[in-house]
Amino acid sequence: MSEPAVAVTGVTKTFPVPFKRQSVIAVRDLNLQVEAGQVYGLLGPNGSGKSTTLKIILGLVSPTRGTAEIFGRESKEVASREAVGFLPESPYFYKYLTGAETLRFYGKLCGLRGPKLVTRVDELLELVGLTNARDRRLGGYSKGMLQRIGLAQALVHEPRLVVLDEPTAGVDPVGSREIRDLILDLKRRGITVLLSSHLLDQVQEVCDRVGILADGILVRDGPVDELLAVENRTEVVFENGSDELGQQLETLIRAAGGQLIERRKSRKTLERLFLDATRK
Amino acid sequence: MAAITANTLTELTRLKVFYVLLLFALVLIGSSIFMARLTFQQEFQVLKDISLGAMSIFTSLLAIVATARMLPQDIEDRTVYTILAKPVPRFEYLVGKLGGVLLLLTITTLIMTALFLAVLSFREQAALAETTRQMAGLPQEQLTEALRAVRAATFNADLIPGISVLFLKACLLASLTLFISTFATTNIFTVVVTVFIYFIGHLQGTAREFWLQEHGGSWISRTFLAVVALLFPDLQLFNLADEVVTGAAIPLEIFLKTAALGCFYTLIYLLLATAVFNAREL
Amino acid sequence: MRLVIVLLGVLLLGGVKLPLEHHLFITRAAHRLQSTPLDLNLREQIGQLSFVAALSGFRAVIADFLFIQAHVAWERTEWSRVLLLFRQVTMLQPRGILFWDMAAWHMAWNASVAAFNNPAQPRLALRLKAQREYFDLGRDFLERGLQNNPDSPQLCEALGRLYRDKYKDHARASAYFEMMAAKPGAPNYAKRFAVYELSFCEGREREAYERLMALYATGEKERLPTMISRLKYLEEKLDIPLDQRISDAVRR
Ligand SMILES: Nc1ncnc2c1ncn2[C@@H]1O[C@H](COP(=O)(O)OP(=O)(O)OP(=O)(O)O)[C@@H](O)[C@H]1O
Ligand SMILES: [Mg+2]
Numbered sequence: 001m002s003e004p005a006v007a008v009t010g011v012t013k014t015f016p017v018p019f020k021r022q023s024v025i026a027v028r029d030l031n032l033q034v035e036a037g038q039v040y041g042l043l044g045p046n047g048s049g050k051s052t053t054l055k056i057i058l059g060l061v062s063p064t065r066g067t068a069e070i071f072g073r074e075s076k077e078v079a080s081r082e083a084v085g086f087l088p089e090s091p092y093f094y095k096y097l098t099g100a101e102t103l104r105f106y107g108k109l110c111g112l113r114g115p116k117l118v119t120r121v122d123e124l125l126e127l128v129g130l131t132n133a134r135d136r137r138l139g140g141y142s143k144g145m146l147q148r149i150g151l152a153q154a155l156v157h158e159p160r161l162v163v164l165d166e167p168t169a170g171v172d173p174v175g176s177r178e179i180r181d182l183i184l185d186l187k188r189r190g191i192t193v194l195l196s197s198h199l200l201d202q203v204q205e206v207c208d209r210v211g212i213l214a215d216g217i218l219v220r221d222g223p224v225d226e227l228l229a230v231e232n233r234t235e236v237v238f239e240n241g242s243d244e245l246g247q248q249l250e251t252l253i254r255a256a257g258g259q260l261i262e263r264r265k266s267r268k269t270l271e272r273l274f275l276d277a278t279r280k
Numbered sequence: 281m282a283a284i285t286a287n288t289l290t291e292l293t294r295l296k297v298f299y300v301l302l303l304f305a306l307v308l309i310g311s312s313i314f315m316a317r318l319t320f321q322q323e324f325q326v327l328k329d330i331s332l333g334a335m336s337i338f339t340s341l342l343a344i345v346a347t348a349r350m351l352p353q354d355i356e357d358r359t360v361y362t363i364l365a366k367p368v369p370r371f372e373y374l375v376g377k378l379g380g381v382l383l384l385l386t387i388t389t390l391i392m393t394a395l396f397l398a399v400l401s402f403r404e405q406a407a408l409a410e411t412t413r414q415m416a417g418l419p420q421e422q423l424t425e426a427l428r429a430v431r432a433a434t435f436n437a438d439l440i441p442g443i444s445v446l447f448l449k450a451c452l453l454a455s456l457t458l459f460i461s462t463f464a465t466t467n468i469f470t471v472v473v474t475v476f477i478y479f480i481g482h483l484q485g486t487a488r489e490f491w492l493q494e495h496g497g498s499w500i501s502r503t504f505l506a507v508v509a510l511l512f513p514d515l516q517l518f519n520l521a522d523e524v525v526t527g528a529a530i531p532l533e534i535f536l537k538t539a540a541l542g543c544f545y546t547l548i549y550l551l552l553a554t555a556v557f558n559a560r561e562l
Numbered sequence: 563m564r565l566v567i568v569l570l571g572v573l574l575l576g577g578v579k580l581p582l583e584h585h586l587f588i589t590r591a592a593h594r595l596q597s598t599p600l601d602l603n604l605r606e607q608i609g610q611l612s613f614v615a616a617l618s619g620f621r622a623v624i625a626d627f628l629f630i631q632a633h634v635a636w637e638r639t640e641w642s643r644v645l646l647l648f649r650q651v652t653m654l655q656p657r658g659i660l661f662w663d664m665a666a667w668h669m670a671w672n673a674s675v676a677a678f679n680n681p682a683q684p685r686l687a688l689r690l691k692a693q694r695e696y697f698d699l700g701r702d703f704l705e706r707g708l709q710n711n712p713d714s715p716q717l718c719e720a721l722g723r724l725y726r727d728k729y730k731d732h733a734r735a736s737a738y739f740e741m742m743a744a745k746p747g748a749p750n751y752a753k754r755f756a757v758y759e760l761s762f763c764e765g766r767e768r769e770a771y772e773r774l775m776a777l778y779a780t781g782e783k784e785r786l787p788t789m790i791s792r793l794k795y796l797e798e799k800l801d802i803p804l805d806q807r808i809s810d811a812v813r814r
Contacts (some may be wrong), residue, residue, distance in 0.1 A: 015561070058365050060562050078369045086365035093355035095286065096294040108283035109366040145413060163365075318633065325660055326626045333623035380628055425749065463568065482618045485587060486599050492584060509570075510576025514583045515619065522622040523595050526657040531593055537586050544582070556568055 003072045005161045005192035006034040006057055009065035015054055021147070026052040026250050027046060028216040029068070034209075037186050041203035041224075042196040044213035050080035050196035051089055052166050053213070057194070058086050070161060078186075082110075083153030089165040089196075091146065095139035099130050099149055104154055125151040129178065146174040151179065162186060164195040168202060173274045180206050201271075204228070237266060281372045281381070284363070288380020292346050297384065300338050304392050320407040324433045325525060327403065331396045332442065334519040337448035339385055339393070340478065347381050347457035348470040351557075362562060367537045371554045374458065378550060381454045389447045393472050404434040432527075441535040442524035448542030449518035453478065456513070457547035462556040481515035484508055513545055594657070594710075601653065612781055616654055625655035629664075630641065641673040645699065659714050662707025669698025670724050697728050715752065718742035722755065732762040753777065754789060761792045771796040778808065 003086035013027040027049040034040040042052050043142060055061040056069045073080035074263050093102050104123045112120060125131045128148040133141065141149065147167065154162055167183070168176040183193055183206050197203050204224060214221040220227060236249075311330040318326065354360040363373060407430045415423050457474045458525040491505035517538060520530055592707055600621075605613040608628065616624045632647035635747035648665035683689050701724060708717045722738035725731040736759035743752035754777060760772040774793050778785060790808070799805045 055361070055562070058361075060361055062561075078367050078488055081365060081367040084365070086362065088358050088361040088365075090490075091359070091362060093359055093362065094291060096291060097287075105283055105287055106362065106366065109363060109368050111367075150362070154365075318630075320635075321660055322664070325658070326630070329626045333620050336619060402625060463565065479614070479618050485583070488580065488583065489587065507573075509580060510573050513579070513782040514587070517586055517590070519619045520595065522655065523657055525622055526655065526659060528595060528657055530595070534586070534589055534593060534595060537589065539584060541582055543577075544579070544649070548579070552568070552571060552575075555571070 003036070004033045005036045005038070006032065006040075006194055007069045007070060008032040008057065009067055009069075011053075011056055011063045011068060013049075013056060013061065014064050016237040026058070026216055027063075027213075030216070030218055032211060032218060032221070034161075034192060036060075036071075036192050037187070037190055038208045039183060039206055040195070041207035041210040042194065042213060043198060043200065043203060043210055044196075045198065049216040050213055051165055052173075052216075054086075054163055054196060055192070058084065058163060069263060071269070082157070083159055084161045085157065085159040087147075087150045087154045087164045087167060089161075090143075090169060091150040093138050093146070093149065093153070098135050099125060099135055099141070099145075100134040102149055103152055106153045106228040107156045113158065116230060124155060127155070127182070128152045144171040147171050148175070149178070149183065154239060159191070161192045161194065164193065166197055167195055168197065168199060173271055174278060176202065177271070177275060233261070281368075282375045284368075284376025285379035286371060288377050289383050292380060292384050293505055295346075297342060297346060298388070300342055301388060301391055301395075304334055304338055305395055308395060310449055319432045320403075320430060323403065323407075324400070326333075327400065328439070328525045329522075331399075332439075332446065332525060334500045335389070335392050335396070335443065336446045336449070336519075336521065339389055339446060340453050342388060343381065343385055343450040343454035343472045344457050344471060344478075346384060346542060347378075347454045348474065349467050350377055350381070350457065352464070352470075353463045355562060360405050363562070371558040374462075374483070374550065374553055374557060378455060378458055381458075382451055385447060385454065389443065389450075393443055394517050400434055404430065407434070411463040436524070436527060438520075438524045438528070438530045441530045445518050445535070445538050445542070446519045448539055448546075449515060450517075452513065452518070452542055452545045452549070455546040455553070459553040459556070462560065475511055478515065480508065480512045482519075483516075484512040485514045485516045488514065511527075518542060604650060606651060607646070621654045625651050625658065625661070628654070629661060632668075636668055636672065639676060640697075641676060644668050644673065648703070652707070656707075659707065659711055659716050662703050662711070662717060663720050666700040666703040666707070666720055666724065668700075669703065670728055674700070674728070675787050697724070700724055700728075713745055715742045715745040715748040717751070718745060718748075719755075722759070726759060728794040732759045733766075735759040736763065754786070758788065758792055761796055767796055767799055771800055771802075 008030055011027055011030045012025070012055075014023045014025050016023045029226050030049075030053060032053070042050050042053065052061060053276070057070065057075055058061050059068075059077075059080065070080045073082050073083075077143040094105075097105065102122055103124055104117060107117045107120060122131075128151055130145060130148055130152070133145060138146065138149065147170065151164070151167065154164070164183075167179050171179060180202060183195070186193055187206075187208075195207075207224055209216050209223050210220070210227065238245075246263060251264070253260050301479065308327075308331060311327060350448065351360075354363070360373075360467055408427055411426050414428055453474065456477065457470060461467075461470045461472050464473070487505045488509035491502065491509050520535070520538065524530060589601065600613070602614060604616075608616070608624065612624050612627070628647050628651045632644050632651065635643040635647060648661070648668065651661050651668065652658070652665060674693045677692035677696055678689050678691065679810065680689055683692070701721070704717055704721045708714065708721070711717060718738050718741045722735045722742060725735035725738060729735075736756050739752055739756035739759060742748050743756055757770055757773045760766055761774065763770070771793070776788065778789065778793065793808055796802075
């Protein structure tokens with residue numbers, strides 16, 4: 001078996017509360033593994049410790065107890081960050097830089113130089129759809145554009161693991177769709193993705209595996225299909241059938257000893273409606 | 281690291297810090313209003329004092345103000361996460377930031393020096409022309425002597441070490457400010473503490489020598505002096521400009537030792553900043 | 563807690579830097595490059611703000627500022643104010659030769675004349691006394707200036723001139739010009755001035771004559787009109803044999 005992309009073992013993180021004796025426990029005895037090539041979703045209500053966990057994995061916050069590893073290297077080591085790209089929650093970048101300059105800056109931080117850097121920057125701008133805005137200052141970018149430049153920045157050194165903290169927060173449905181497509185694209189290319197969110201539908205759509213945090217404790221962890229499957233139920237959707245056909249089905253189910261729980265007209269999702277309505 | 285330095289410099293230049301230079305030019309021009317009534321020797325002394333004083337205060341202020349907001353800003357905007365999530369050691373991040381400020385200080389010092397020397401040589405030409413006119417008809421020997429006096433009153437080579445030491449003082453202050461900003465909670469706190477250290481730093485020498493020499497006094501006052509002497513840098517040592525202007529020669533030994541001390545301090549504060557920053561939660 | 567560790571670290575490093583600073587301080591003091599601590603009385607005189615500025619590395623600027631004020635006071639002939647301001651200026655910037663020189667000049671040359679011509683004082687004796695007091699003030703400035711700047715030919719010259727022109731004390735004047743000649747960077751008229759003054763001293767004519775002749779012998783450049791006339795005066799006074807006297811044709 002190959003090495004896990006992320007391995008968190010026995011991590012507890014407490015933050016002291018200034019001028020008080022007590023402290024906040026943000027993460028409690030957390031064990032978490034993300035296998036290489038997976039898309040892992042970390043869910044949880046506000047303040048449940050999602051961002052803290054991600055920061056611990058990136059070595060931005062040091063755990064009070066326990067260890068975190070990326071591809072077998074401890075997060076404390078600077079070198080562990082060579083394999084990972086990170087998009088923090090609602091990121092800000094240097095307002096006075098243009099999109100292209102921003103990417104060039106982060107590329108240089110990762111040791112990219114010369115023509116290789118130039119082509120990489122162009123590629124990324126293309127990838128996140130900001131080619132038109134490349135020479136505009138970030139000060140004038142919208143929230144969704146910032147999120148996308150943040151994503152591009154996380155990918156600049158072609159990392160094997162990408163960590164995204166609420167990648168679709170504040171982005172309109174079109175943008176959010178694009179970001180989700182991008183994540184699926186990354187997955188196709190074999191890149192491991194670890195993301196946090198509280199938008200459940202979206203997580204359900206892209207993730208192979210999810211973990212649910214509540215008050216710093218990982219209360220659920222498993223493949224999406226398994227976690228959501230209701231063992232004794234099956235859904236059937238058909239098109240162009242008459243009411244009669246429905247009646248017949250119901251009788252069949254009864255006869256077999258089953259029970260029809262719900263019968264309704266299929267609806268398209270609000271997202272589908274929005275995407276259709278705003279498509280140019 | 282070079283990328284962070286370059287980026288910090290861009291950040292600072294786009295903050296329009298170069299207005300300070302404009303202010304400096306105004307001081308240079310403004311100060312000459314005083315001088316209409318003075319003799320050229322007095323004029324040059326005043327011009328040099330005011331220029332070097334302005335240079336000192338501007339570089340020091342620039343160092344403090346530019347550095348104080350740097351780190352808190354990055355942390356508040358969370359840009360620090362994106363940078364440190366790259367394979368960038370925290371030490372390099374700080375060095376890069378400080379490097380940007382030092383580069384800015386170098387550029388401003390060079391420009392100010394150039395402006396200052398330009399004004400000085402302009403005034404020198406005027407004084408030379410005037411002297412030649414006044415002394416027309418007197419023997420050549422006396423004229424040469426007089427012109428030599430004018431030249432001696434304007435330029436002396438020791439101005440350069442004097443300015444270099446001012447620059448080093450600004451570097452020290454930048455590094456100190458960075459150090460304080462690693463544990464400060466607000467920008468105001470950083471600036472206030474640094475300015476406080478700036479003032480105490482000029483008195484530290486007196487306190488230190490007193491502590492080292494006198495052995496009387498209550499233990500309270502002795503402890504107080506010891507704390508001042510140990511805790512604060514001696515900034516008065518970086519003040520060669522006053523002596524330079526009066527024409528005193530600066531021995532190479534003293535200049536080199538002062539420069540070494542300045543670099544030592546800058547380095548020490550940088551290391552302290554790293555120590556605190558490494559342990560800091562972001 | 564962390565703050566305490568940081569503080570301890572700084573204190574520890576303080577122990578390292580302390581000897582370095584002290585060493586540099588001593589070296590500077592040896593070269594007279596260490597400014598003296600300020601007198602607290604000065605604070606009341608120049609005001610809190612200026613005092614703080616002076617304490618924090620802007621002594622020179624404050625000194626200039628006061629100097630310009632002194633200049634204005636001089637134009638208004640407020641002599642006591644000129645004196646006060648110059649005392650402050652020289653306290654702030656004791657290495658400023660120009661300041662000592664100017665202070666003495668204002669006292670001994672300007673204020674003394676004003677005191678002598680004071681229309682409010684009809685009694686000559688008192689006016690002479692006042693004039694004399696200003697000479698002394700000028701001399702005090704120069705002497706203290708010389709203590710602070712022992713290498714300055716300029717201050718020696720000023721003292722020489724003061725004794726020559728104001729006190730009419732040729733022996734002292736000569737001694738100061740002599741001292742001036744020995745300083746580094748002294749102009750070459752220093753030696754001549756010293757001997758000229760010597761030639762006025764009763765009983766030292768022989769010495770003056772010999773030294774003047776030595777200067778005369780160094781070449782054409784030294785043979786200035788004043789020198790010729792002093793030599794002729796001494797030749798007369800010492801009854802030098804005619805064939806040893808200098809020729810009239812040397813200089814027109
Ligand atoms: N630097 C810090 N200092 C003190 N407490 C902190 C710090 N960072 C996080 N916490 C606390 O830790 C807990 C978890 O915070 P965290 O940001 O990880 O939550 P989250 O799941 O990301 O929430 P959200 O959905 O709002 O982003 C919170 O109670 C928060 O107050
Ligand atoms: Mg969060």
